[in-house]
Amino acid sequence: MSRIIKLSINYTTKTVRFMKVKKIFAMLLLMIVALGTNVMTAQQMELPIDEAVRIGKLDCGLTYYIRQNNYPEQRANFYIAQRVGAMQEEDNQNGLAHFLEHMAFNGSEHFNGEGHRIDDYLDSKGYNNAYTNFTETVYIIEDVPTTSQGTIDSCMLILKDWSHGLLLTDDEIDKERGVIHEEWRLGRDAGERMRNRQLENLFPGSKYAKRDVIGSMDVVDNFPYQVLRDYYDKWYRPDNQALVIVGDIDVDYIEAKIKELFKDVPAPGPDAAVVETYPVPDNDEPIVAIDKDIEQQISYVGLMFKHDIIEKEQKNDISYVVINYMKNMMSTMLNQRFDEKAQDPDCPYIQARAYDTSYLGANTKDAFNLTVIPKEGMIEAATQEGMIEALRAAQYGFTATEYARAQEEYMSRLERQYNERDKVHNSSYTQQCYRHFLDNEPLMSIEDNYELMKMIVPNIPVEAINQVLPQLISTDGKNLVVVNFNQEKEGAVYPTKEGLMAAITAAETAEITPYVDNVKQEPLIANLPKKGKIVKESYNETLGYKDLELSNGVHVLLKPTDFKQDEIYMMAQQRGGSSLYGEKDWANCEVFEGVIEYSGLGGFNNMELKKALAGKRVNISQSMQTDMDYITGSSNVKDLETLFQLIYLQFTDVTKDEKNYNSLLNILDISLKNKDLDPDNVFNDTLNYISNNYNWRSKPFTVEDIQNLNYDRILEIGKERTANAASYIFEFIGSFDEATIRPLIEQYIASLPAKKGKKSNWANVSDYPKGQTIKHFTHKMETPKTNINISWFNTDMPYTLENSIKANLLGRILRKIFYDKIREDAGAAYSVGAYGFSMMEGDESYTAITAYAPLKPEFTDLAVRVMNEEMLKACETIDAAKLEDFKTVMLKDHETQLKENSYWYSVIGAYANRGQDNFTGYEDIVKAQTPETISAFARELMSAGNKVEVVMTPAE
Numbered sequence: 001m002s003r004i005i006k007l008s009i010n011y012t013t014k015t016v017r018f019m020k021v022k023k024i025f026a027m028l029l030l031m032i033v034a035l036g037t038n039v040m041t042a043q044q045m046e047l048p049i050d051e052a053v054r055i056g057k058l059d060c061g062l063t064y065y066i067r068q069n070n071y072p073e074q075r076a077n078f079y080i081a082q083r084v085g086a087m088q089e090e091d092n093q094n095g096l097a098h099f100l101e102h103m104a105f106n107g108s109e110h111f112n113g114e115g116h117r118i119d120d121y122l123d124s125k126g127y128n129n130a131y132t133n134f135t136e137t138v139y140i141i142e143d144v145p146t147t148s149q150g151t152i153d154s155c156m157l158i159l160k161d162w163s164h165g166l167l168l169t170d171d172e173i174d175k176e177r178g179v180i181h182e183e184w185r186l187g188r189d190a191g192e193r194m195r196n197r198q199l200e201n202l203f204p205g206s207k208y209a210k211r212d213v214i215g216s217m218d219v220v221d222n223f224p225y226q227v228l229r230d231y232y233d234k235w236y237r238p239d240n241q242a243l244v245i246v247g248d249i250d251v252d253y254i255e256a257k258i259k260e261l262f263k264d265v266p267a268p269g270p271d272a273a274v275v276e277t278y279p280v281p282d283n284d285e286p287i288v289a290i291d292k293d294i295e296q297q298i299s300y301v302g303l304m305f306k307h308d309i310i311e312k313e314q315k316n317d318i319s320y321v322v323i324n325y326m327k328n329m330m331s332t333m334l335n336q337r338f339d340e341k342a343q344d345p346d347c348p349y350i351q352a353r354a355y356d357t358s359y360l361g362a363n364t365k366d367a368f369n370l371t372v373i374p375k376e377g378m379i380e381a382a383t384q385e386g387m388i389e390a391l392r393a394a395q396y397g398f399t400a401t402e403y404a405r406a407q408e409e410y411m412s413r414l415e416r417q418y419n420e421r422d423k424v425h426n427s428s429y430t431q432q433c434y435r436h437f438l439d440n441e442p443l444m445s446i447e448d449n450y451e452l453m454k455m456i457v458p459n460i461p462v463e464a465i466n467q468v469l470p471q472l473i474s475t476d477g478k479n480l481v482v483v484n485f486n487q488e489k490e491g492a493v494y495p496t497k498e499g500l501m502a503a504i505t506a507a508e509t510a511e512i513t514p515y516v517d518n519v520k521q522e523p524l525i526a527n528l529p530k531k532g533k534i535v536k537e538s539y540n541e542t543l544g545y546k547d548l549e550l551s552n553g554v555h556v557l558l559k560p561t562d563f564k565q566d567e568i569y570m571m572a573q574q575r576g577g578s579s580l581y582g583e584k585d586w587a588n589c590e591v592f593e594g595v596i597e598y599s600g601l602g603g604f605n606n607m608e609l610k611k612a613l614a615g616k617r618v619n620i621s622q623s624m625q626t627d628m629d630y631i632t633g634s635s636n637v638k639d640l641e642t643l644f645q646l647i648y649l650q651f652t653d654v655t656k657d658e659k660n661y662n663s664l665l666n667i668l669d670i671s672l673k674n675k676d677l678d679p680d681n682v683f684n685d686t687l688n689y690i691s692n693n694y695n696w697r698s699k700p701f702t703v704e705d706i707q708n709l710n711y712d713r714i715l716e717i718g719k720e721r722t723a724n725a726a727s728y729i730f731e732f733i734g735s736f737d738e739a740t741i742r743p744l745i746e747q748y749i750a751s752l753p754a755k756k757g758k759k760s761n762w763a764n765v766s767d768y769p770k771g772q773t774i775k776h777f778t779h780k781m782e783t784p785k786t787n788i789n790i791s792w793f794n795t796d797m798p799y800t801l802e803n804s805i806k807a808n809l810l811g812r813i814l815r816k817i818f819y820d821k822i823r824e825d826a827g828a829a830y831s832v833g834a835y836g837f838s839m840m841e842g843d844e845s846y847t848a849i850t851a852y853a854p855l856k857p858e859f860t861d862l863a864v865r866v867m868n869e870e871m872l873k874a875c876e877t878i879d880a881a882k883l884e885d886f887k888t889v890m891l892k893d894h895e896t897q898l899k900e901n902s903y904w905y906s907v908i909g910a911y912a913n914r915g916q917d918n919f920t921g922y923e924d925i926v927k928a929q930t931p932e933t934i935s936a937f938a939r940e941l942m943s944a945g946n947k948v949e950v951v952m953t954p955a956e
């Protein structure tokens, strides 16, 4: 047994090893007792369960979690979690746990027949989804309106069907084979191919070597019907299932409903199969998995140090929370060091990361992961350097200043969670409940967690954190797994097992010096600028905001809201953007946002700034689109003034950071160099170029373009974009109060340099190909796949809210048709769809319907034909029932959006900067739509005769 294993075993059994922590722990417990908080329960170390959740178990073995929650209002989530997955499959069922997940939507006791299946029913109600992995299968219905009792009852019936009411008819099984096969094709990228080839190597002697969830296509294409039904009968049992219902519901009613629905369900007999876990054996010698694939874009190395998991039974103990906290601190600090090191020009890696998690998804083994992305040709050196950085922390520990920053970050996240405790989204509670069922993860209330962590965090010294890493990294090669995936290229030399192991050994024997934490101890702004004034104010009745005009001519729009308790959004926009720059600045504009993000502010370089802002919940960024310039940011209530300081600096003092700029160039170089090895990138670049009439503004950004970048010029463009603050309109939305924000506005925004009266404007530069543009081309690829994208567009229709809504509805209707005809009937695709939108760029409008599908090459003609035919049919007739469904969904979503800061942020922005009102009349316009108005819209759209059809098929 290596030292690694001891971390979990020793600690959770509360024996030696973590002496210091154990002492602190005893101290902590005393404190907890003394403080008499509700953290204490009968057993001293046990974590309290959130009392707001009603948890129960029926005689048949079914578990349920019910929780009332009002965020969002009048909505609820309905989940069922099954404690079984791919690991429960026999070899002749390889892939059928996931196949069964699909079948759950294809006919059940109460939802059967054409047009009356679960997804048909949910089309107008909520969102449904599901996933399968090694050990669990979870079905999801989200955002269901709770205003109708009938809808709630129907969702409960769906849960019941998912529990034990699936029909699994021969016909439906056969139809789904193609869909699953296409899902397999879609996921079959370079990484997946290599992982698959290495499974036996990575999981020697384990059942995990035989399963990959998507399964064997031979099984999927050919399995006898009964084999699937066998899996279903054996595993989908109430004792393996939990229902989770969270939302604006009556808990008593739901509980009674569950009892009624499941009253006749028998408990599984004594000979019911036991859900087994499958161990991942330890390895005495290092396992090294080296592989290559010609579509792999970048090489990477992952070192995994396997160790035992913390058993489910021990997760309701306070020690589990402490261990997680300590690991979290360790990886946060180590990752910060990796980032800092990566800025060093001599550093052989572009990026490195450390984290502790399950070993490649297995739930019986965890691993400490160290991954590095090397610079080209430096795989061994990067491995060595990454390992050295980890060993530096293991040998000398982290410094007090690093730990203080990490603690501040942790506490500020926790505080925010606590402040927002009345606005926790249904999904977040739902997830907490089913994780409790599946893994026994803690189910504490936010209050309890906050109180507990407030005691734990300040009482665990850095010396205790420093004991974590030495136990996770072994230097004896035991339980070490090394994965190295490479891009396959002619003439390339690949690492060897010996080479990689030598790099690791070299790190272990290297002379390592302690880390020095360089921190800049100065205020962000040394001398405050001269204050300006608010000179005029008015109120916009339409959208409910206050418009402040400042002495320097800037406009600031304020909309305080109580949608969230600790969330403030800021956006400043002006017209202009890259439309004002010519071809020689094209590359500079393309990378503008990234370069500014990699720079510093106010004399702080990028890393100094990050350290100075540690523990603050604040961010800012500057970007440009074709026709607009943006400065966007957000903060919590406490750090609002810091946000204002950052705004001021973004306008006046972006600091050049040559070192970090060069590290960005390295990232660009490596990510662009091999971009075209991925066929999807080739398709998307080609599509974008064609769709914009081969205009130079939309040509693909390639590795050659890096040579045309000029950091000084980019900074100069940045200065030009912010030269006149008066050209910007600022918005603040969220949980601020006006009295607090006004002096900040006068101090930091009214003081910005501005030229009154001279505003920036955009140039009209959009370029779309008129008429029919049809491009079918072939491309070499490893897994044969066709990509289709067809857009019908019109540049003469004006942008209006009405056109935008009609486009949206038509897109949804076509999506449903393509889904039914191409996916469900033909089994030709996994992901097929359509969407519609209308937009402005500068003064030019663009309204379009786009259809897309990646699919099996044999089905190319079928899909292209169906898409073109259905678009034409939509000009004649629209299914009235489907239209009503999608109107309902749009109205429901809109109702939710009205209570979200992000919605108002974009609505007010579009209104103030473009004069578009996307709010007034929205509901009436949606309600007014009929099959005739949508068909008329489709006809008008098509009357322009513009189409771009791009199809990429595999080359022979």
Ligand SMILES: [Zn+2]
Pocket (backbone or CB within 6 Å): 098, 102, 183
């Ligand atoms: Zn699937």
